[in-house]
Every structure is written in structure tokens, then in C-alpha cells.
Amino acid sequence: MTRRRISLPAIGRVYLGLVLAFLYLPILVMAAMSFNSSKLYRLPIDWSTQWYVALAGNDKLIAAGTNSLIIAVVTTIIATALGTAVSLVFFRYRFRGKAVMQLLLFPPITIPWLIIGTAMLIFFFWVGIGRGLHAMILGHVALALPYVIVVVTARLHSFDPTLEEAARSLGAKAWQVSWRVTFPWIAPGLFAAALFAFAVSFDQFVISYFLAVPGVSTLPVEIYTSIRKGFTPEINAISTIIITFSMALLLGVARFYRFGGER
Amino acid sequence: MAQVAVQEVSRHFGPVKALDNVTVDFADGGFYALLGPSGSGKTTLLRMIAGFDYPDSGHIRIAGEPVEAVSVEKREIGMMFQNYALFPNMTVFDNVAFGLSVRGVAKPEIARRVGEALELVHLTGFDKRKPHQLSGGQRQRVALARAIVTRPRVLLLDEPLSALDKSLRVEMQVELKRIQRDVAITTIFVTHDQEEALTLSDRIGILNEGRLVQEGPPLDIYERPRTAFAARFLGEANLFDITPGGAGGVSLGDGTMIRINGDTGAARQVAVRPEKMLLEPLSAPAPEGDSNVIQATVQQHIFAGSSLTYLLDWRDQQLKVFVQNRTGAVIGAGETVRLSWSPRDTVVLAG
Numbered sequence: 251m252t253r254r255r256i257s258l259p260a261i262g263r264v265y266l267g268l269v270l271a272f273l274y275l276p277i278l279v280m281a282a283m284s285f286n287s288s289k290l291y292r293l294p295i296d297w298s299t300q301w302y303v304a305l306a307g308n309d310k311l312i313a314a315g316t317n318s319l320i321i322a323v324v325t326t327i328i329a330t331a332l333g334t335a336v337s338l339v340f341f342r343y344r345f346r347g348k349a350v351m352q353l354l355l356f357p358p359i360t361i362p363w364l365i366i367g368t369a370m371l372i373f374f375f376w377v378g379i380g381r382g383l384h385a386m387i388l389g390h391v392a393l394a395l396p397y398v399i400v401v402v403t404a405r406l407h408s409f410d411p412t413l414e415e416a417a418r419s420l421g422a423k424a425w426q427v428s429w430r431v432t433f434p435w436i437a438p439g440l441f442a443a444a445l446f447a448f449a450v451s452f453d454q455f456v457i458s459y460f461l462a463v464p465g466v467s468t469l470p471v472e473i474y475t476s477i478r479k480g481f482t483p484e485i486n487a488i489s490t491i492i493i494t495f496s497m498a499l500l501l502g503v504a505r506f507y508r509f510g511g512e513r
Numbered sequence: 514m515a516q517v518a519v520q521e522v523s524r525h526f527g528p529v530k531a532l533d534n535v536t537v538d539f540a541d542g543g544f545y546a547l548l549g550p551s552g553s554g555k556t557t558l559l560r561m562i563a564g565f566d567y568p569d570s571g572h573i574r575i576a577g578e579p580v581e582a583v584s585v586e587k588r589e590i591g592m593m594f595q596n597y598a599l600f601p602n603m604t605v606f607d608n609v610a611f612g613l614s615v616r617g618v619a620k621p622e623i624a625r626r627v628g629e630a631l632e633l634v635h636l637t638g639f640d641k642r643k644p645h646q647l648s649g650g651q652r653q654r655v656a657l658a659r660a661i662v663t664r665p666r667v668l669l670l671d672e673p674l675s676a677l678d679k680s681l682r683v684e685m686q687v688e689l690k691r692i693q694r695d696v697a698i699t700t701i702f703v704t705h706d707q708e709e710a711l712t713l714s715d716r717i718g719i720l721n722e723g724r725l726v727q728e729g730p731p732l733d734i735y736e737r738p739r740t741a742f743a744a745r746f747l748g749e750a751n752l753f754d755i756t757p758g759g760a761g762g763v764s765l766g767d768g769t770m771i772r773i774n775g776d777t778g779a780a781r782q783v784a785v786r787p788e789k790m791l792l793e794p795l796s797a798p799a800p801e802g803d804s805n806v807i808q809a810t811v812q813q814h815i816f817a818g819s820s821l822t823y824l825l826d827w828r829d830q831q832l833k834v835f836v837q838n839r840t841g842a843v844i845g846a847g848e849t850v851r852l853s854w855s856p857r858d859t860v861v862l863a864g
Contacts, residue, residue: 410596410598412598413598413600413601415565415594415598416592416598417600417611417615418586419563419585419590419591419592419660420586420591420612420615420663421587421612421663422586422612423586423615426615430611430615431600434602435602
């Protein structure tokens with residue numbers, strides 16, 4: 251369906267430009283400063299890659315970054331798998347208490363992370379899980395699950411179950427139906443859900459901060475700690491790397507999958 | 514290709530009887546229409562033959578063997594869904610090839626057979642299109658090609674033409690009939706459209722409230738409906754309450770004696786099709802022979818170019834008569850006219 255396009259008046263262009271500036275200006279300034287050799291952000295910019303070189307030698311930041319990546323990847327895999335299974339159950343079956351269960355999945359999204367973090371810390375100590383990487387992963391999976399379920403369920407809602415029937419009538423076995431008909435349809439949803447899970451985990455500060463043990467922290471925690479000790483432009487450098495990486499990923503994904511509706 | 518037999522099949526959904534002791538045979542190579550209003554159980558029956566649903570009691574056999582223990586994917590059926598259910602992520606070629614590729618047929622063989630199937634439905638050259646790039650009629654052809662390419666034993670069509678607009682529907686009726694004759698697959702199709710059932714099929718089964726009301730070739734059912742429901746659902750009918758008056762004659766409510774062919778038995782109603790009645794001004798010479806005659810008052814006429822429909826009042830009952838536009842003249846409202854018809858066209862209804 252193509253909507254009729256009316257050309258945008260000048261005021262509209264200005265407005266959109268301001269929105270984009272509001273979103274991107276701080277990031278652009280930060281990225282520029284990561285290439286400024288002046289520690290005090292003196293202008294004009296004295297271009298240099300010295301902070302990137304310094305970053306390469308900063309073992310603490312790199313270790314924290316590696317931890318963040320590991321946690322985010324593991325969280326993404328577990329949360330996407332579990333969440334998709336939940337969505338499929340909601341989609342295919344009718345059972346008692348379904349509506350209540352679906353409703354109860356949403357509040358965790360709105361509860362402040364500080365409160366969830368505190369609750370997790372207390373609970374994990376109480377049951378003996380304690381702190382550390384495993385505890386962080388557990389916490390992140392719990393945080394990411396509702397997002398995955400919401401995204402995959404939304405995608406499944408647009409799936410026509412007669413497609414599965416059609417596949418079966420044509421002789422496809424159950425796994426062939428899932429793999430060749432259902433999966434390709436929900437794949438963009440799975441991808442979006444995985445991105446959400448990854449972002450929730452990779453961004454996570456409060457819960458990671460509470461559940462980290464000395465010597466094992468994540469990037470946001472490490473950045474926070476080093477800012478408290480005194481800011482170094484290495485932070486700009488690593489942030490710029492992360493932003494570039496995530497922008498490239500998102501733009502790539504957006505190219506392959508049209509978000510917000512097939513056809 | 515195979516014969517399908519449905520024997521004493523019943524199916525309940527809670528307190529609702531979707532199918533009530535239905536027995537019907539679908540002949541090998543035949544084109545069979547299951548006709549009924551929504552909720553009559555016709556789709557339930559089709560889905561049971563496909564294997565998406567199972568009878569509570571009774572049996573379904575395909576080519577003589579019971580299929581209760583055979584799941585959908587092993588029944589070797591082809592089904593066309595009301596919304597076509599084309600796989601949106603696949604091209605036309607891949608859609609049609611699906612049934613062959615899940616069976617592990619070799620690539621060159623798949624290409625050859627998909628080519629043949631697309632040729633049969635006149636869609637050669639559309640291989641690389643995606644379903645959303647096709648018109649409604651083209652989608653339907655793809656769905657049909659996909660359903661027959663595996664050479665199924667039975668072809669099941671669920672409201673095959675309901676999603677198309679009128680002119681396309683007529684065109685597809687012709688196509689569907691040609692293709693069915695070409696491939697000679699036992700075909701069962703579900704419809705609520707009486708015209709579709711009459712045009713396409715060589716046998717019709719009329720379902721109402723889970724029961725098979727009547728079954729037979731279209732002409733037989735049309736000319737000799739057994740019940741008031743069958744008379745009114747397939748075509749239109751004027752119904753008259755009767756008082757039995759022995760062989761050869763009955764009296765209508767006003768005492769008019771009319772003649773019928775055969776015996777009325779315990780029947781309480783007769784039906785006369787609107788096109789079998791001759792409508793004439795009272796001034797016209799009385800019909801000869803043994804015609805049944807009544808007088809009615811014209812209420813209104815509906816002019817449709819080549820034909821006219823008259824709505825008439827007879828003893829506070831509305832009658833309908835179809836008239837070919839031969840004279841170019843119309844009889845106005847309020848005029849009393851004579852209706853006559855042959856005893857042969859007076860159908861005695863069972864209930």
C-alpha cells in the first residue's frame with residue numbers, strides 16, 4: 251500500500267533537522283573529541299588517534315568490554331530461545347491462566363532497574379547464587395525476556411496459520427513446516443528480538459553494578475568507575491567504536507528486513 | 514485419483530452438531546460440490562477429508578482404505594484454501610515446487626513438473642514473482658497449480674472463487690472446469706454459492722445444519738428438490754401449502770385444485786420454480802391442456818434488460834415469476850394476471 255506523498259514544507263524540514271540534531275549532536279561531539287589529542291577538549295581539534303592507541307593498552311577497559319560482549323551474546327541466545335518458545339506457546343495453545351500470564355510479563359519492563367537490581371541482589375544471595383558473571387547473565391536474561399516475547403508475539407500475530415495447514419496438505423513433515431514456512435515468516439521478528447535482548451544486556455548498568463564482583467565488571471560499570479576517578483578521552487574512543495559498530499549493525503539489519511511491516 | 518467415501522460421520526463441537534450422521538460417496542474423477550449456508554458443516558467435512566479434523570464417529574475412506582490413522586501430510590491430497598495460503602516468502606516457482614521438494618523429488622524433475630503445472634494454469638513466465646506481485650486471479654492459479662502438481666489422489670477446494678470479483682469468477686469457473694477435466698482428479702469443493710455449484714460440479718450435495726439434505730446431479734436437484742430448504746437454497750422457488758387430495762390432484766389453501774404428477778403421500782407443500790410459470794394478462798386465451806392456473810396481482814417488477822422478475826401477491830403470499838423480455842412491454846403494479854404451469858413442474862416436497 252503506498253500512501254500519497256505531499257512534499258514537506260520548509261518548516262517541517264527544519265523541525266526534522268532539529269530532532270536529528272537533538273539525537274545526534276552529543277554523539278557527534280563525543281566522536282570528534284575522541285580524535286582530539288587535547289585532554290581538555292581545546293579547539294580547534296588537534297587530530298590524532300592517540301586515545302585509540304591508549305585504549306588498546308588499557309587492559310581493564312578491554313577486559314570489561316570482553317565481559318560485556320560475552321554476557322550480551324549469551325543473554326541474547328538464551329533470552330531469544332526461551333522467549334520465542336513462550337510466544338509460540340501463547341500463539342498455538344489455549345489454556346487456563348493464559349491472559350494473566352501474558353499480563354504479568356509486562357510489569358518488569360516498567361519496574362525501575364534499581365529496584366529489580368536490589369531485589370535480584372538480595373534474592374541471589376538468599377538462594378546462594380551469589381554474584382559474578384553467571385549471576386549477571388541470569389539477571390540480564392530475566393530483563394530481556396519480556397522484550398523478546400513482546401516482539402516475537404507481535405510478529406506471530408501477523409502469521410497466517412493456514413500457511414502451516416497448506417504446507418502439511420502438500421506433504422511437509424512437522425519440522426519442514428516449522429523450518430520452511432513458520433521460521434522464515436517470524437525470522438525478522440526473531441532478529442529484532444535478539445537485537446533488543448543484546449541491547450538490554452549490553453546497556454545494562456544497574457544490575458551489572460550490583461551483581462559484579464571485584465575484578466569482573468562490564469563496560470558500563472567500568473566506564474562509570476573510571477569517570478568517577480577522573481575522565482579520560484579513552485572513554486570517548488571506546489564509545490565511538492561501540493556506536494559505529496551498533497549503527498552499522500542496525501543499518502545493515504534495516505536494509506535486509508523492512509521493520510514495521512512486510513509488503 | 515481415488516474414490517472418497519464418507520460413512521455415517523458425525524462431529525460435535527460442544528453442544529453443536531457440526532455434522533450429523535453424514536454418508537456420501539465421491540466418485541473417482543468426479544467434480545463434487547458441497548453446498549450449504551455457513552454453519553452447515555460443509556467446511557468441517559472438507560477438513561476431515563483433508564485430515565485437519567477427525568470424526569467423533571463414522572469413517573472416511575480414500576481409495577477404499579480408512580484414513581483415521583493417516584495424518585494430513587501422508588494423505589496425498591491437494592487442497593486450495595479460501596485465502597489461497599501462498600507462502601509469502603517464496604516465489605511462484607518455489608510455492609508450486611514446495612510439495613515436490615518436501616518429498617525429495619530431484620531438481621530437474623521438479624523444474625519440469627512445475628513448468629507443466631504453471632503451463633496448465635496459464636502462468637508460464639511468472640516463476641520468479643512473489644505472491645504479493647500477483648493479482649487475485651493469478652494467486653488463485655498459483656494455489657491451484659501448487660495443489661495439483663503433486664498429483665494428489667483428491668483435490669479439495671475451500672470456497673475457491675469467493676475472493677474474486679464477479680467477472681473474474683466467471684472466467685475462473687471455466688478455467689477450473691477445464692483444468693479439472695484435464696487432470697481428472699477427484700475434486701470436492703465447498704461453496705455457499707448455488708450458481709458456482711450448478712456450473713462447476715457434476716454432483717451436488719446440499720448440507721444444512723450438519724445433515725446431508727439432498728445429493729445428486731445438478732439438474733436432478735434443481736428440477737426435483739426434495740425439501741423446501743433444498744428448493745430455496747438451490748435456485749428460487751414458490752412454495753404452496755397443500756391439502757392432500759389423492760393421486761393426481763391436491764387443493765391449495767383457497768380450494769383451487771391443482772394437478773401434480775405422481776402421488777403426494779403425506780406431503781404438505783409443493784414448489785414451482787419462478788421460470789416455469791407462464792404469466793399472462795387475463796385477456797389472453799386460457800391455456801390448453803392440463804395446466805394449473807391461479808390468479809395473482811402484480812406488486813412490482815424488476816427490469817434487468819433481457820429478463821424481468823415479477824413479484825406478485827397471491828392470497829397474502831408473495832410469488833416470484835421470471836419472464837424473458839420478448840415483447841418489450843411491462844405489466845404494471847395492481848393488475849391481476851393469470852399464472853399457469855404444467856403439472857410436471859409441480860414438485861412435491863417431503864418436508
